[in-house]
Each structure stands twice: as C-alpha cells, then as structure tokens.
Amino acid sequence: MFDVFRGFVRLTWPRACAACGALCGDARFCSTCGPLVSPRDAPRCRLCDAELPCPGPSHRCGRCLVRPPTFDRAWGVFDYAGPVGDAVRRGKYGREVAAMRAVARAVGAHLPAELIDDPPGVVVPVPLHPRRLRQRGFAAPLVIAVAVGRALGVRCARRVLTRSRDTPEQAGLADDKRRRNVRRAFVAASLREDDVLVVDDVLTTGATASAVADALRGAGARRVRVLAAAIVDRTP
Numbered sequence: 236m237f238d239v240f241r242g243f244v245r246l247t248w249p250r251a252c253a254a255c256g257a258l259c260g261d262a263r264f265c266s267t268c269g270p271l272v273s274p275r276d277a278p279r280c281r282l283c284d285a286e287l288p289c290p291g292p293s294h295r296c297g298r299c300l301v302r303p304p305t306f307d308r309a310w311g312v313f314d315y316a317g318p319v320g321d322a323v324r325r326g327k328y329g330r331e332v333a334a335m336r337a338v339a340r341a342v343g344a345h346l347p348a349e350l351i352d353d354p355p356g357v358v359v360p361v362p363l364h365p366r367r368l369r370q371r372g373f374a375a376p377l378v379i380a381v382a383v384g385r386a387l388g389v390r391c392a393r394r395v396l397t398r399s400r401d402t403p404e405q406a407g408l409a410d411d412k413r414r415r416n417v418r419r420a421f422v423a424a425s426l427r428e429d430d431v432l433v434v435d436d437v438l439t440t441g442a443t444a445s446a447v448a449d450a451l452r453g454a455g456a457r458r459v460r461v462l463a464a465a466i467v468d469r470t471p
C-alpha cells in the first residue's frame with residue numbers, strides 16, 4: 236500500500252536532482268549528474284587525504300610533514316567539485332535538506348574500505364553554533380553522520396560535541412587564520428567509547444577537524460578519525 240502511495244507521489248511530485256535541480260523521478264541525482272558522483276581515486280596523503288601529485292615514501296603531503304594534524308586520519312569521500320560540490324552547496328547555503336540527504340546517502344554507499352574494516356566505536360558530527368544553525372536551517376554534518384552511522388552500524392552521538400563560541404566562516408581564511416579561528420571553539424562531553432569518527436560536510440585545511448580532535452582527546456578519546464563528504468583540492 237505504502238509503495239503504491241509513494242509511486243503516486245513520485246508521479247505527481249517527482250524528485251529534483253540534488254545537484255542541478257532537473258526533475259528526475261525517483262533518483263536523487265539525474266542521469267547526467269548521477270554517473271559523475273564517484274569517489275576519489277588519486278594517490279592521497281595518509282593523514283589528511285589531500286591529493287599527492289607524486290606520492291613519496293612517507294605518503295604524506297608537505298603540509299602534514301611540516302605540521303601533522305592532531306587527528307589520526309581523515310578521509311574526504313568525494314571531491315568538492317562537480318555534482319557533489321553543487322549538491323553540498325545547495326544543502327549548506329540554499330537550505331535544501333533533500334540535497335544534503337542525497338549527498339549523505341552517496342557517502343554511506345562509498346565509505347573508505349579501511350573504515351569498514353576497522354569501524355569506530357561512535358560517530359560524532361561537527362556541531363554548528365546555534366546562530367549558524369538558525370541561518371542554515373539544519374546541520375549538514377548531522378545529516379551525513381546519521382547516514383554514516385547507519386552504514387557502519389555504529390551509534391551516532393549528536394550531543395557529545397558543542398561549539399563553545401561562534402566563529403567566523405572558515406571559507407576564505409588563510410591556513411593560520413583558520414587554526415586560530417577554531418582553536419578551543421569546541422567542548423566535548425566525556426565519552427563512553429574512546430574510538431571516534433568525526434563527521435563533517437567539507438574538509439579544507441583540517442583546522443576544524445584538528446580543533447575537534449583536541450577537544451575529544453581531552454575528553455578521553457584514544458583514536459580520532461575524520462570523515463567528510465567532500466574535500467577541497469588544495470594542490471598548489
């Protein structure tokens with residue numbers, strides 16, 4: 236009965252592509268955008284997941300060699316470009332929760348093998364300050380974290396982290412300013428599990444992820460890994 240009803244809704248009210256907005260029936264991405272929603276496969280830094288133009292023996296990027304992040308490992312499932320980039324922006328800045336749900340579903344379907352083989356004890360979304368949450372209408376990291384938790388069969392703990400102060404938007408800030416901007420911006424409640432996967436929408440310099448990792452370690456986390464739906468290409 237429910238399927239009949241759902242079919243009727245889809246016929247009369249088809250879904251819009253999460254990336255380009257074209258009507259596409261029951262799919263989350265249209266037939267043009269859908270095939271381009273594919274995970275990254277270039278050689279990457281084993282710490283921050285940045286693309287490596289020529290992987291050296293350490294498999295670490297120049298930035299991590301100079302200043303290692305405080306998290307153990309990060310992954311960006313998709314490039315912050317193409318249809319996934321468009322869908323993330325529609326969700327994040329256009330308040331289109333359906334677009335972010337489409338991204339979250341794609342992330343859940345393309346999790347790194349390393350994470351599936353060695354899952355965390357708990358999944359924790361990066362929190363938004365209440366003011367930013369009102370602006371955006373919903374918390375993108377939470378939407379993605381719920382999908383990741385479900386795909387891994389791991390609890391998603393939405394109240395472990397809080398943002399203790401409102402910080403200016405990271406986009407457009409230089410590396411050192413980003414670090415200063417988010418330093419001590421997060422507070423973590425004590426944890427039952429000591430192996431944490433932090434989930435965010437976009438990974439850029441890793442400054443937010445490092446600040447979150449510091450807070451979680453202070454609350455007893457032994458291992459902190461980070462998963463973002465998309466990663467910004469920072470190849471110089």
Ligand SMILES: [Zn+2]
Pocket residue numbers: 252253254255256257264265266267268269
């Ligand atoms: Zn499309």
Ligand SMILES: [Zn+2]
Pocket residue numbers: 280281282283284285295296297298299300
């Ligand atoms: Zn790196």
